[in-house]
Amino acid sequence: MLKNKGLFRGLTLLGLILAGSTINAQIVFEKGTWEEVKEKAAKENKPIFVDAYTTWCGPCKWMAKNIFSQEQVGVYMKQNFIAYKMDMEKGEGPDFAKKNNVVAYPTLLYFDAEGKMIHKGIGARDADGLIELCNDALDPAKQLASFIKKYEEGARDKDFLVTYLGVLSDCGEDMEAPFNTYWEKTSDVEKQTAESLNLMAAVTHRFSDFKSPITQYLLKNRAAYEKVTSKEDVAQLLENTYAYGIWTVAKMEDKKEAKAFSKELLEVFPDAKKEFKKRLTYIKATMETPPDEAKIAKAHGQYLKVARSWTELNQAAWDVYENEDDPKKMKEALGWVNRSVEIDANYFNLDTKAFLLYKMKNYSEAKKAAEKAIEAAKAQGMDEDSISTIELLDNINAKLGEADSAAKS
Structure with missing residues (x-):
């Protein structure tokens, strides 16, 4: 709003105050080093919320734009936490990620006022989901740290182990020792x-x-x-x-x-006999040092002709989407993703198909694929994963709108 100079000049003093309060309602992330943030937390006796992100992470960007900017989230965070953002690939990030086992993005971390990690969550979530996670971090009965302490103190009953393993899985933490105990008891x-x-x-x-x-x-x-x-x-x-x-x-x-x-x-896996040798040849080619890119490409192409894995066909098509502009290669990739969809239609390959068709400027078909991908995400309980597809659909509709306008003029 403040970028519109004409509107800015016309704002009354009350308007300026309201505009300022809206801007300040979003999460205000602390500046400075991690040590400085911990010092402030200790001084104010407040826990710390850390958004562990990377610049290339789509869900991280979505949360920053659509969730951290919401008034209810900003007010909640200000009341309950010292908020901090850290890029896991710059400055203190890599060491911080290693120390706190950050392997997926975004990872949402919670520390007590002394800087000890008490809880974490992996993946993007909406405003209600974020506040729910924050409430769990504030509740000693639900904190990851509390479960770890109970386990270390000897808690081994099956009900506890099942709950504990679920918490460890949600937090991306090592499950092996408690799982082995659970397995022996069942x-x-x-x-x-x-x-x-x-x-x-x-x-x-x-x-x-x-x-x-x-x-x-x-x-x-x-x-x-x-x-x-x-x-x-x-x-x-x-x-x-x-x-x-x-x-x-x-x-x-x-x-x-x-x-x-x-x-x-x-x-x-008897059904794999047809593709086994070609897949093995391709994998061995990728392991050679130095790599022979021509040999790898040839082996990969031969393997994809008989591939039975929807995931690999989908990944191959996505790699072309990300790295190629050659219409011939994109057409070949479309064939791969179509086969992937035939094997098992799901959010992931329908999403790839939508993005690929968009890049090929086939907007009408891209729209169909994007809508199917979003429907599949809902059916699979993956609404939050479809954020980028929803944004793609907006772009597709804009392109179709432009084409429609041009046709009418």
């Missing part, structure tokens, strides 16, 4: 639930280790888990197991060992 009936499957996926990084006892337990009891979730959910988790399994084979120097492990892997 029966097969208790293990074979959707709740346990979520904990299993979190502690194994989505079953990335084929040899892990937890992964092997899932494979042995696959039908039971399909009953309590769905065949699609379990298949998606096991696709990760297969993908990491091939990487394991590619890294093996002993040919007999690699052959034996490949056989074991394909016995579990």
Whole structure:
């Protein structure tokens, strides 16, 4: 509002006061070093809220623009916290990220008045979600630090462990030791639930280790888990197991060992036999030193012709969107993402398709894909993840509006 000079000149004194109060209603982030912020927190006896962000993080930008600027958020923060922002890739950021296990963005961190971390949250959230997270950080019964303390003091009953593991998973913290304790205490009936499957996926990084006892337990009891979730959910988790399994084979120097492990892997994933060799050839090409870019590109192209993974087809298409302007390559990428959608239509590949079509200036088709992506996000409970798609749809509608206006003139 203040950028409009004509309007600015016409504001009354009351108008200036109201304008100023609106601007000050947003979160006011402290300046200075981390030590200076901790000193202020100690002096005022207030906990600290830290927005750990990067400049390239889309959800970070969305929160800064749409959430941190809201009056209810600004007033709440001023009353309850010392607020601070830190770029995790500049200045004190890298050391701060390492010390506080910041591996995803945005990470929202909470410290007591003495600078000890008490709680954290990962990912963007709306105003109500942010305030709810802040309330949890202020509640000793819900703080991450409180759960850690109880565990260290010997709390081991199953109900506590389940809640504790959920908190650790939400906070992106290491779950291995408490999970092992939980696993030892549970029966097969208790293990074979959707709740346990979520904990299993979190502690194994989505079953990335084929040899892990937890992964092997899932494979042995696959039908039971399909009953309590769905065949699609379990298949998606096991696709990760297969993908990491091939990487394991590619890294093996002993040919007999690699052959034996490949056989074991394909016995579990027989549908992958058609693509296995081409995928393995591509992965091995990426591991060569120095890398032969032409060889990698050729192997990748051959693999994508038979790829059965919607995620890899989607990623390949997204890489083209981000890095290429060649119409021929973009058309090829559109083919990949269309195959990805055929295998498993979801928010991620529909989003990629929308962005790719937008870059190709096919705005009408891009609009259809963007709308489907947003619908899929809602159906998958991923409304917050679709922020960038909603912004894309606004841009698409603007382009279509411009074209419509030009056609009428």
